[in-house]
Amino acid sequence: MIAATRFGRPLPSGGTIGVPAPASPAENRSAIFRGVEWWEARGYRVKLGEGIFDRDDYVAGDPKTRARDLMAMFADPEVDAIQCLQGGYGSAQTIPFLDFDVIAANPKPFCGFSDITALHVAIRQRAGLATFYANGLAGVGDKDVTAFSKERLVAVLSGATTGEVPKDPDDPYTRPIRGGRVTAPIIGGCLWLLLQTMGTPWEIELDGAILFFEDYDAPAWYIDGMLTQLGHAGKLDGVRGVVVGDLEKCEWREDRPEWPRTKSLEDVLEERLEPLGVPVLYKLPLGHGKHLAALPLGVTATLDADRRTLTIDQPALEGTEEEAS
The missing domain is CATH 3.40.50.10740 (Murein tetrapeptidase LD-carboxypeptidase, N-terminal domain)
Structure with a gap:
């Protein structure tokens, strides 16, 4: 990583x-x-x-x-x-x-x-x-x-x-899929695009990282398949925590009646992420939802799923007062 x-x-x-x-x-x-x-x-x-x-x-x-x-x-x-x-x-x-x-x-x-x-x-x-x-x-x-x-x-x-990544101002609810606390660099982005790096010279490296992902208009079985692929590729073996942002328009809805309704997104997240044995927090405002809380990537963060918080510990810019402190 x-x-x-x-x-x-x-x-x-x-x-x-x-x-x-x-x-x-x-x-x-x-x-x-x-x-x-x-x-x-x-x-x-x-x-x-x-x-x-x-x-x-x-x-x-x-x-x-x-x-x-x-x-x-x-x-x-x-x-x-x-x-x-x-x-x-x-x-x-x-x-x-x-x-x-x-x-x-x-x-x-x-x-x-x-x-x-x-x-x-x-x-x-x-x-x-x-x-x-x-x-x-x-x-x-x-x-x-x-x-x-x-x-x-x-x-x-x-x-x-630095500091705690703010929650959705309209709906501050977040869900810990698996509890625990970990400090590590946070890395990630849109799940579909992370997969597009596979097999390239810049293939995503996640060993020792907190993985952040979000996606848009991807049904539950797409999310399932993408997480399964990351797992089969060994990319989740060394992950130390997972932050799931917005999965906007990924649940079944009336304008996509062809999508099966057998599993919810949370079912999929539980099945794919809980067995990793690391802290997992879902529903921070990161991605394609109504609100997007700008997120530094590549810096050290603390994920506390029990307290339902993600805190950026390391300054992502040089020459700031927070860096000096």
């Missing part, structure tokens, strides 16, 4: 956010401009990637161009933090064209979620950089993305990276 060894610096007041589009394109240009205006209204500057408006069906242009824009943001001394446009599809296509030495030499806060999971894994394992599972530019410009999610993102990028 590879924990983060490099850390960016906090986003300064009035700093510059660089925005590449390594995955899917925005629905329209207004989605991009709304995100830009959201940051500018708070006194920040935004630098868009050259290919930000490119579109090739479900991806934002060819992989080399998308990788070029991402690398440009790391190399640009004016860019203080990098926020991907959004997730969607295709970010893994860019990985062969990334220069991890340049990333390691220019550590910056890097954030995105969902399909961006592939980049979180590769960047941490190849460049050692701590990253952030958080909303992209299209998200902060979206009126349906909650103030909780946006305020948490700004706070974390500004340096407030």
Whole structure:
């Protein structure tokens, strides 16, 4: 398991956010401009990637161009933090064209979620950089993305990276599937994207880690199958704890009547995770749900399933007051 060894610096007041589009394109240009205006209204500057408006069906242009824009943001001394446009599809296509030495030499806060999971894994394992599972530019410009999610993102990028990960403000209930307490680096992302790293040079390494995962629109038997595959691949053998975020639209619902109703998600989680013999906590606001609590990845955290808490212990950014303390 590879924990983060490099850390960016906090986003300064009035700093510059660089925005590449390594995955899917925005629905329209207004989605991009709304995100830009959201940051500018708070006194920040935004630098868009050259290919930000490119579109090739479900991806934002060819992989080399998308990788070029991402690398440009790391190399640009004016860019203080990098926020991907959004997730969607295709970010893994860019990985062969990334220069991890340049990333390691220019550590910056890097954030995105969902399909961006592939980049979180590769960047941490190849460049050692701590990253952030958080909303992209299209998200902060979206009126349906909650103030909780946006305020948490700004706070974390500004340096407030340690402490208890907040619970859902509307429904703070979390469920310990298996009790216990453990301290270890937290690693993960969208479950489907974690599986897409299997068999690649940047295959997810989980030995000694707290595994975090979430997913979207995946029925219970998909979740079952993905966890089974991780288990068969030996990826769960050395896991020290599991944090399950939002499994949004993964339960049976009326618009998907073809999904069988024989097992609930919690049945599947119990069957696949309880036998691991490690602490497991379910339903923190991490993922595709209504609220997304920006989460540092690659840093040491404490999972206390008995107390139903996840606490980030290690600062994910350098030069913060919390680091000095």
